Amino acid sequence: MRREIGCNRIDHQLSRRSFVAGSAAGAAAIGGLLTPAQAEAVKSGQKRILQVFLQGGLSQFESWDPKPGTKYGGPFRAIPTSVPGIHICELMPHMAQRMHRLSIVRSLDLKTNDHRIGRLRLEKGRTAGDFPYVGAVASKYLAPENPPLPGYLHITTRGLEDNTNAFLGAQHAQLKLLGVNAPENLNRPASLNEESAQRRNEFRRLANERFAGRGGQPAFTEAFDSSFEMAQRLMKRKSLFEQEPSAKDVERYGSHPFGVRCILARELLNNGATCVKVTHHGYDTHAENFNFHLEQLDEFDKSFCMLLDDLHESGMLESTLVLIYSEFGRTPKLNQRYGRDHWGSSVSVALGGCGIVPGAVVGSTNAEGTEVAEREVSGGHLFHTYFRALGLDTMANHDIPGRPVPIGDPSASPIEELLA
Amino acid sequence: MKTPTNDNPPTPAQTVQRPAPPPLPENPIDATQTHVVAEFKHDIPLTTCRIDPTGRFVFAGAEDFHVYRWTLSGDDSSKTLFKGHQSWVRCLDFSPDGKLLFTAGYDHRIGIWNAADDAPSPIQMIDAHKGWVRWVRVSPDGKLLASCGNDNLIKLWSIPDGKIQQEFAGHDRYPYAAVFHPDGERLASFDLMGVIKDWDIETGKEVRSLEAKFMWGFDQKFRADMGGARDMRFSEDGKTLIVAGLTEVTNAFAGVHKPMVLHVDWEKFEHLHKWKDDAYKGMVWGVCEHPEGFIVASGAPQGGNKGMLWFLKPGEEKPFHSVTLSHCARGLDMTPDNRQLAVPQFDGKLCVYQMTAPHNVS
Numbered sequence: 001m002r003r004e005i006g007c008n009r010i011d012h013q014l015s016r017r018s019f020v021a022g023s024a025a026g027a028a029a030i031g032g033l034l035t036p037a038q039a040e041a042v043k044s045g046q047k048r049i050l051q052v053f054l055q056g057g058l059s060q061f062e063s064w065d066p067k068p069g070t071k072y073g074g075p076f077r078a079i080p081t082s083v084p085g086i087h088i089c090e091l092m093p094h095m096a097q098r099m100h101r102l103s104i105v106r107s108l109d110l111k112t113n114d115h116r117i118g119r120l121r122l123e124k125g126r127t128a129g130d131f132p133y134v135g136a137v138a139s140k141y142l143a144p145e146n147p148p149l150p151g152y153l154h155i156t157t158r159g160l161e162d163n164t165n166a167f168l169g170a171q172h173a174q175l176k177l178l179g180v181n182a183p184e185n186l187n188r189p190a191s192l193n194e195e196s197a198q199r200r201n202e203f204r205r206l207a208n209e210r211f212a213g214r215g216g217q218p219a220f221t222e223a224f225d226s227s228f229e230m231a232q233r234l235m236k237r238k239s240l241f242e243q244e245p246s247a248k249d250v251e252r253y254g255s256h257p258f259g260v261r262c263i264l265a266r267e268l269l270n271n272g273a274t275c276v277k278v279t280h281h282g283y284d285t286h287a288e289n290f291n292f293h294l295e296q297l298d299e300f301d302k303s304f305c306m307l308l309d310d311l312h313e314s315g316m317l318e319s320t321l322v323l324i325y326s327e328f329g330r331t332p333k334l335n336q337r338y339g340r341d342h343w344g345s346s347v348s349v350a351l352g353g354c355g356i357v358p359g360a361v362v363g364s365t366n367a368e369g370t371e372v373a374e375r376e377v378s379g380g381h382l383f384h385t386y387f388r389a390l391g392l393d394t395m396a397n398h399d400i401p402g403r404p405v406p407i408g409d410p411s412a413s414p415i416e417e418l419l420a
Numbered sequence: 421m422k423t424p425t426n427d428n429p430p431t432p433a434q435t436v437q438r439p440a441p442p443p444l445p446e447n448p449i450d451a452t453q454t455h456v457v458a459e460f461k462h463d464i465p466l467t468t469c470r471i472d473p474t475g476r477f478v479f480a481g482a483e484d485f486h487v488y489r490w491t492l493s494g495d496d497s498s499k500t501l502f503k504g505h506q507s508w509v510r511c512l513d514f515s516p517d518g519k520l521l522f523t524a525g526y527d528h529r530i531g532i533w534n535a536a537d538d539a540p541s542p543i544q545m546i547d548a549h550k551g552w553v554r555w556v557r558v559s560p561d562g563k564l565l566a567s568c569g570n571d572n573l574i575k576l577w578s579i580p581d582g583k584i585q586q587e588f589a590g591h592d593r594y595p596y597a598a599v600f601h602p603d604g605e606r607l608a609s610f611d612l613m614g615v616i617k618d619w620d621i622e623t624g625k626e627v628r629s630l631e632a633k634f635m636w637g638f639d640q641k642f643r644a645d646m647g648g649a650r651d652m653r654f655s656e657d658g659k660t661l662i663v664a665g666l667t668e669v670t671n672a673f674a675g676v677h678k679p680m681v682l683h684v685d686w687e688k689f690e691h692l693h694k695w696k697d698d699a700y701k702g703m704v705w706g707v708c709e710h711p712e713g714f715i716v717a718s719g720a721p722q723g724g725n726k727g728m729l730w731f732l733k734p735g736e737e738k739p740f741h742s743v744t745l746s747h748c749a750r751g752l753d754m755t756p757d758n759r760q761l762a763v764p765q766f767d768g769k770l771c772v773y774q775m776t777a778p779h780n781v782s
Contacts, residue, residue, distance in 0.1 A: 056642075056673070068506070069485060071464070075508040075526040075552075158641075257643070282642040287675025287722075292644055294551075294570070334465070334483075336720055336748040336766045337675035337703075 037270040038314040045319065047354055047390045048269055049138045050311070051277035052304055052324045054296075055158075056284030057115070059330040059340055060369065062089050062293040064348035065106045067369045072332035075290055083359040091297040094305035100359045101308060102322070102352035103418055107363020107372040110328055110344035110379060115284075118327035118344055123164075125383020126409050132166040134323075134386060135275035137407065139165075139172040140399070141392055148272035149237060150175045150230045155261045156279035167400055171226035174277075179257060180264045182241035186234055201228065240267050252306045259303040266310050269320065283326060287337035311353070321390055322353040332370045346372050349382065355389025357420050380412025388414040447776035449712055449759065451731040452741045457760065458772035460490045460499065466764035467508050468751040472535055473518040475756040478772070479535075480764045481509030487523055489535075492755070492762075492772065504531050504542040511555045511597075516562040520580065524553040530567055532582055546582045548575060555597045560604045564621070568595035574609050574619065586624045590617060596648035601686070602658040608686075610649035610663055612636065618689065628689050632682055637669025646672040651706045651751065654686070660734075661686050664707035664717060667696050679704040679719045683734055693735045700728065706752025706763070710775075714740070718763050720748030727765060729773070745771065 059074075061067055066078040066089040078087035081099030088096055088104075095102075110118050111127075120126075123133040132140070139151025152164065155177045165173040177183060188197055208221045245253075245263045253259035258280045265276045280300050285292045304324070311317040329347040330340035346365045352358055363375035384394045387407065394408030447453075460478070467481040471492065479489050479502075487502035487509050507527035514521055514535060520543075523531035530546040530553055551570025558565055564585065565577040574588035574595060593612040600607050606627070607619045614636035618628040636647030651664040660683055667680035679702050683693040695715075702721040709715050715732040727745030729752075747767035754761055761773045 071484075075483075077506060077527060282644055282673070284642070284673050286673055288646060288672070291646075292673065295644060336725060337722060339673075339675060 035270065037267075038316065040272075044144070044272075046144060046272070046274070047142050047319050047321070048273065048316075049134065049142075049275040049321045049323065049386070049390070050265060050269060050307070050353075051134065051275065052300075052322070053277055053279045054283050054300065054324065054326045055156075055279050055281045056326070057118075057328045057330055057342055058283045058326040059285065059289060059293055060106070060343075060346065060348040060365075061330070061332070061340075062091055062290070063297065064088055064104045064350055065346075065365055065369060066090075067365075067367070070368050072334065072368055072370070074334070076293075086359070086361055089297075091293060092301045094301045098305055098308055101312060101317070102324075102350045103356055103358060103360040103362065104348060104350050105362045105377060105382070105415065105418070106346075106348045106365055107375045107377055108347040108349055108379075108382070109372050109376050110347055112344045113328060113342035114344075115327050115342070120162075121379035122325055122327065122349075122382065124166075125380045125412070127378075127380070130163065130166045131405075132168045132172065133162075133164040133174065134383065135174055135277055136165040136168050136172040137387065137392075138275035138390075140168050141387075142390060143274040144272075147233070147274060149233055149268060149274075151274040152277075153177060153268055153273050153275070154277040154279065155179065155264055156277075156281075157257070158279075158281060167405065168398070169226065170222050171229060173226075175230060177264075180241065180260050182238055183231075183234055186231070186238050186241075188235070204228070237271060240264070240271060253303045254299060256299055256303075258299045259306075262303045262307045266307055269311070269316065270314070285330065286335065286339040286341055289330065289334070289338055289340045291338075308352075317353045320353045321355065321386060322351060323386065324350040332368060346370065351382075351386070351418070355391065355420050356385075357418055360418060362415055362418055377415060378412055380409035381415050384408040384412055384414040385418055388419055444779050446759075447779065449710070449775050450777055451710075451714060451716070451775050453777040454729065454731070454741070454743050454761075454773050454775050455778055456771055457774045458492070458495075460770040460772075461496055462488060462499075462768040462770070464768055465766045466750050466768060466770060468511055469753055469762050469764035469770060470512040470514070471753045471755050471760075471762055472514050472521075473516060473756060476518075477535065478753075478762045478770060479512050479521065480770050481512065481523070482768070483508055485509070485525075485527075487512065487521075487531075487533075489540075490770065492760075500538070500540065502531075502533055502540045502542075504533075504545060505529065507552075510552070513556050513558050513565075515558055515579065516560070522556045522558060522565055524548075524556040524567060526552040528553060528569070530556060530565070530577070530582070532580070543580075544582045546577065548577075549573065551594075554594065557599045559600045559621075560602055564600075566598045566600060566607055568598040568609060570594050572611075574598050574607065576621070586621075588617075588619050588624055588626070590626045590629075591615065593645070594648065596650070597652040597663075599652050599654060599661075602654055602656065608652070608654070608661055610652055612645055612648045614647050616661075616663075616684065630684070630689050630691075632663070632684075632691065634667050634694065635663070635665045635680055635682060637666075637672060637677065639669060639672035641671075642673050644672045646677070650704060651708075653708055655709045656711065659686055660684060660692060660709070662707050662709055662715060664704035666703050667694075675703075675722045676701055677703070677722070679717070681707055681715060681717050681730075681732065683715075695732055695737070697730070697739075702728075704730075705749050708752060708754045708761075710754070711758055716752065716754070716761060716775075718745070718749035718752040720750070720766065725766070727763075729761070729763065743773070 067073040081096040124131040135152035143151040328344040331343040366373040397404040469480040489500040491498035505525040511524040521533040521535040530548040532544040549569025576586040598609040614632040616630040663682040666677040669677040685692040706718040727749040729743040730739040731741040747765040
């Protein structure tokens with residue numbers, strides 16, 4: 001295990017002093033700098049998650065675990081970061097300047113080269129079985145009683161449908177947002193006035209009650225109820241999707257789809273979302289790995305770092321867990337198309353924010369990056385780490401009647417050295 | 421006196437000194453008889469190759485960041501290391517007399533070297549571009565070096581001092597290659613999106629722009645652009661420009677596309693011929709025009725390892741000859757006497773082919 005903690009302590013203390021998450025005094029101190037929504041988000045003390053999913057399989061060599069000058073290192077150079085001793089790939093220069101806000105795990109072995117299995121192992125923290133995703137668990141245990149937005153929002157243009165909430169209630173399932181477009185049918189039909197809509201909802205509620213009173217299982221109506229509730233919450237917040245991003249935001253984040261999605265993610269977090277997942281597609285580079293990582297990481301690096309800056313400057317980073325991950329990494333060996341193929345044996349992820357020690361590196365790979373050398377971890381270890389960082393006892397059972405289901409995989413444990 | 425007879429062979433001291441046999445007459449160029457005459461080995465995949473203007477040496481870049489030199493008439497023992505870059509070297513060129521070697525590195529730098537040194541070290545390393553340097557070419561008079569890089573710029577440098585002389589801005593995406601016209605007054609460049617630009621060397625202004633969008637593809641699923649020139653050269657008379665690359669991208673991330681050679685009429689600045697191989701999914705990595713009127717192209721497939729040499733007649737759909745390589749090609753160059761080809765390969769081999777019948781075949 002290697003652990004490098006190079007966080008600038010003065011900067012860290014100042015940050016804490018200025019932006020005390022959950023503290024009314026802290027919120028008041030920075031009130032003049034924040035939007036009302038940001039101030040409310042800081043004041044509320046709610047903890048939340050930002051997931052950035054780099055779909056297809058980010059190359060660890062071209063990102064968090066560069067090996068320049070080695071047999072499989074590829075053409076890119078490593079650059080120093082704001083944390084002495086930590087180097088990352090030159091394709092992430094903005095990230096390098098902010099490395100003291102995140103930490104890297106370089107020793108993830110997913111034991112699969114399959115897109116779906118790799119993704120599920122990271123989302124569920126289990127190697128198999130029907131368990132809820134990170135976002136659904138966050139929605140269940142971190143969201144306030146009457147959340148202003150659905151608990152688990154996923155901004156993407158593609159992505160497989162899955163049973164993301166498993167045995168948790170339907171209201172904790174992922175709600176997919178297609179890019180920055182508002183969900184379909186968000187507006188009440190013109191032929192239906194507000195009073196009629198309320199009467200219809202009341203009739204639906206009464207019918208559900210009657211069904212339950214006659215012995216009907218609540219699960220049959222729960223999914224419908226949660227859909228209506230989600231829709232109602234979104235209808236109240238539809239302005240989030242209707243407002244054009246400011247010219248300043250577009251200049252900072254970029255006008256490409258991922259940049260605009262990061263702006264929306266910020267707005268959703270500012271307005272009470274509990275888990276926001278943003279997917280950046282295009283890392284499955286079986287050909288032209290280097291040219292494509294140039295393009296993809298150029299988009300990711302700047303846009304994500306602007307989002308990280310905004311979370312930090314608003315004080316929300318203290319209460320927001322930030323995760324950057326892919327379903328696996330890419331092969332050390334290059335194929336004849338200058339591509340790298342699927343590789344789950346030595347994968348890197350980055351995380352930071354709420355409850356995470358910043359500026360650390362956990363684990364390592366061997367000299368040529370072909371296997372984990374120190375501190376091997378699994379998706380289960382990461383899952384425990386995420387929720388322990390957010391204050392949840394992952395060894396406890398889920399709050400569901402009838403059967404004890406541990407929140408985290410009992411055979412795994414948190415990465416203690418990452419917990420602040 | 422006893423006269424020696426055939427029954428009494430001479431002792432070693434008496435061996436008759438026979439005159440060396442006269443050199444065999446050179447076989448005429450016959451591309452259909454192309455055959456391997458030499459094979460140099462390296463243990464890391466090669467990235468490019470060039471033969472120096474004297475025809476004495478062949479140079480290759482490798483994925484270990486270094487450049488290697490072999491003597492064309494020699495063997496592997498002639499291998500000489502050129503160490504100085506901190507990333508892959510994608511392109512090589514020489515001063516017209518062959519004394520200076522110029523290298524384009526993905527470490528953002530151009531290297532200048534004495535090409536024939538026994539223990540080479542860079543004369544100069546120039547921080548040339550913000551991002552990869554993808555291509556270098558020396559002007560016909562040997563006074564200027566052109567480079568292009570991932571900052572979307574074409575730059576001109578004076579030789580031998582390596583001072584910046586001119587910057588050409590106008591490409592919206594990465595320029596992959598830039599070459600001087602033989603008249604030395606113009607420069608052609610080709611970018612990721614299949615845009616060819618014609619630049620005036622003296623003014624630094626863009627004169628003309630021609631689209632070759634069929635050498636670019638946008639993958640809708642992955643939202644990615646794929647294209648660019650993998651090689652580009654003018655014909656000796658400057659009338660045509662040939663470009664190597666790809667066409668018909670159907671899956672960029674799996675490398676599913678077809679190999680393409682584009683022939684451009686430079687005077688009219690229009691497409692002259694487009695050649696693609698419908699039966700071969702892959703990329704053309706090297707191309708050159710033979711003075712006898714045919715084109716040679718080298719390629720690598722999407723799957724498997726059967727690299728190809730195609731021999732094409734301008735305007736014809738099918739190659740008049742092809743040679744299967746032992747692995748995927750990464751470039752191509754021709755000796756100054758136009759008789760031999762050097763092909764760098766993904767398996768680390770640098771193979772030399774002769775475009776004539778072998779000498780032992782009448």
